[in-house]
Amino acid sequence: MIINVNSDSLIIVLHEIYGINSHIQMVCETFSSKGYDIICPNLTQLPEPFEYNYEKEAYAHFMNNIGFDSAVQSVKRVIAQAKNQYKYTYLLGYSIGATIAWLCSEEENICNGIIGYYGSRIRDYINVTPKCPILFIFPDYESSFNVKELVCTLKKYNENIFMVKGKHGFADPFSKAYYLNSHDEAEKLVIDFLKYNR
Numbered sequence: 001m002i003i004n005v006n007s008d009s010l011i012i013v014l015h016e017i018y019g020i021n022s023h024i025q026m027v028c029e030t031f032s033s034k035g036y037d038i039i040c041p042n043l044t045q046l047p048e049p050f051e052y053n054y055e056k057e058a059y060a061h062f063m064n065n066i067g068f069d070s071a072v073q074s075v076k077r078v079i080a081q082a083k084n085q086y087k088y089t090y091l092l093g094y095s096i097g098a099t100i101a102w103l104c105s106e107e108e109n110i111c112n113g114i115i116g117y118y119g120s121r122i123r124d125y126i127n128v129t130p131k132c133p134i135l136f137i138f139p140d141y142e143s144s145f146n147v148k149e150l151v152c153t154l155k156k157y158n159e160n161i162f163m164v165k166g167k168h169g170f171a172d173p174f175s176k177a178y179y180l181n182s183h184d185e186a187e188k189l190v191i192d193f194l195k196y197n198r
Helices: 022-033 052-083 096-104 120-125 147-155 180-196
Strands: 009-014 037-039 088-094 113-117 134-139 161-164
Touching: 009 022, 009 052, 009 096, 022 037, 022 088, 052 088, 052 096, 088 096, 096 113, 096 120, 096 134, 113 180, 120 147, 134 147, 134 180, 147 161, 161 180
Parallel strands: 009 037, 009 088, 088 113, 113 134, 134 161
Antiparallel strands: none
């Protein structure tokens, strides 16, 4: 998915395991309306996104057919092509997209800023040292691990790690976990971060 508004700033949006669904399309349109060009690569390599009730199948597809290493290399290629055309380039990832963004962050001068929402798999990569400005936002509850512990660990290395009330998916209006207050709080953090890192 590509949206051009002839901006000098690009946001590369990295989707969740489901693919480019209604939520991700909405994110792309929101930031396009704020004056950013958008690229949203289809990391699932499938013509249609998974429905939310196929979470296990979507996760298995990503882990078995794509994987983090391959996805990171794909995203780095997109960034390399885009950097020649834009003054400012940012990554914005959700869930696995946030973990991919986190893994990209350890490359020197990769882009002007990296943002991630509920990147729960970051817990497997806490040895990464970001080499560009980052902003990562976590919910205060995840069923599979202790979020507070992870946030405390990451905050030792970077202060732009936040925790907001809610569960995984709090920023997605199509998710059962959607929580408007945290969505708005996180969006303000993102907008301020983008303005600051120009």
